[in-house]
Amino acid sequence: MSQATEISNDKLLIRYWDCSGRGMLMRYMAYDAGLDFVDELVSVNDVFLGSWATEEKFSPEFAGPFKALPVVQHRGQTINETGACAQYVAEIAGYMPSDPIARAKAVMICAHIYEDVLITVSDALWEFKDWDRDVIGGFGGPAAGIMLKIANLEDVLQQNDSGFAVGNEISMADFAIFYIVDILTQRFQSVESGPAAIELLFGDKPRIAEHQAMMKARPNIAAYRESEQWARCGRYMSGKGTIGDKTHELDLGPTELEGFEILASKLVTAAA
Ligand SMILES: N[C@@H](CCC(=O)N[C@@H](CS)C(=O)NCC(=O)O)C(=O)O
Numbered sequence: 001m002s003q004a005t006e007i008s009n010d011k012l013l014i015r016y017w018d019c020s021g022r023g024m025l026m027r028y029m030a031y032d033a034g035l036d037f038v039d040e041l042v043s044v045n046d047v048f049l050g051s052w053a054t055e056e057k058f059s060p061e062f063a064g065p066f067k068a069l070p071v072v073q074h075r076g077q078t079i080n081e082t083g084a085c086a087q088y089v090a091e092i093a094g095y096m097p098s099d100p101i102a103r104a105k106a107v108m109i110c111a112h113i114y115e116d117v118l119i120t121v122s123d124a125l126w127e128f129k130d131w132d133r134d135v136i137g138g139f140g141g142p143a144a145g146i147m148l149k150i151a152n153l154e155d156v157l158q159q160n161d162s163g164f165a166v167g168n169e170i171s172m173a174d175f176a177i178f179y180i181v182d183i184l185t186q187r188f189q190s191v192e193s194g195p196a197a198i199e200l201l202f203g204d205k206p207r208i209a210e211h212q213a214m215m216k217a218r219p220n221i222a223a224y225r226e227s228e229q230w231a232r233c234g235r236y237m238s239g240k241g242t243i244g245d246k247t248h249e250l251d252l253g254p255t256e257l258e259g260f261e262i263l264a265s266k267l268v269t270a271a272a
Pocket residue numbers: 017021022057067068069070080081082083
């Protein structure tokens with residue numbers, strides 16, 4: 001069984017797999033704010049494909065009351081659920097707006113990115129969702145998918161002169177936009193049809209481009225992205241990324257990059 005990092009109850013700990021997935025929004029906020037925290041990366045190859053299903057998953061100290069990752073631990077408590085964890089980190093990092101409407105807008109943007117883009121794409125990578133029906137398209141039909149969701153983010157930035165997603169200062173929503181645009185771009189850059197997909201999704205989005213540049217230039221974000229700790233998880237959208245080519249021999253279907261090539265070529269075909 002993987003050992004949970006031993007820390008004093010007072011110190012914040014973020015525990016998640018060694019990929020970006022559900023963990024990266026809170027990591028970016030914690031690093032950017034310079035929080036004193038433990039960034040525990042759990043190996044997909046060693047733990048998820050090893051003892052997880054019989055051991056760590058059922059340890060409340062490791063995987064929380066809901067038996068999954070991420071968890072945030074602080075002041076003797078263990079919190080599950082990505083939304084709750086990210087909002088908690090945002091609160092203590094100072095990235096949760098205090099005004100109720102601004103707060104609702106920040107949470108709205110994060111939920112849109114999480115539910116409608118990140119988890120939809122991740123589920124399709126794991127073959128739990130369908131690329132055409134659920135990613136290229138959506139509940140509202142073939143035009144309600146990822147192209148529309150990314151255009152929504154451009155609109156959010158366009159409608160606010162400050163350059164931030166909500167109000168006049170940085171919030172959790174800015175980190176969420178930064179993360180999703182960055183991880184999609186990174187993964188598409190590694191596959192054949194990816195550059196065309198990047199152009200389709202982001203080529204006509206000047207506000208997103210400015211926003212990415214602003215976020216990348218933040219000193220603590222830049223330093224984190226240069227670090228070994230980031231290199232262990234930051235390139236992989238899902239746990240499949242860390243498994244690499246072994247997904248085939250393990251009967252887990254296409255690799256993460258093969259999944260991104262499927263998505264990129266489908267986007268290009270749909271736009272033709
Ligand atoms: N609803 C939860 C889902 C958490 C979840 O499914 N986490 C995955 C990793 S991304 C996990 O730990 N899966 C292992 C398992 O459920 O046994 C959330 O949003 O945080």
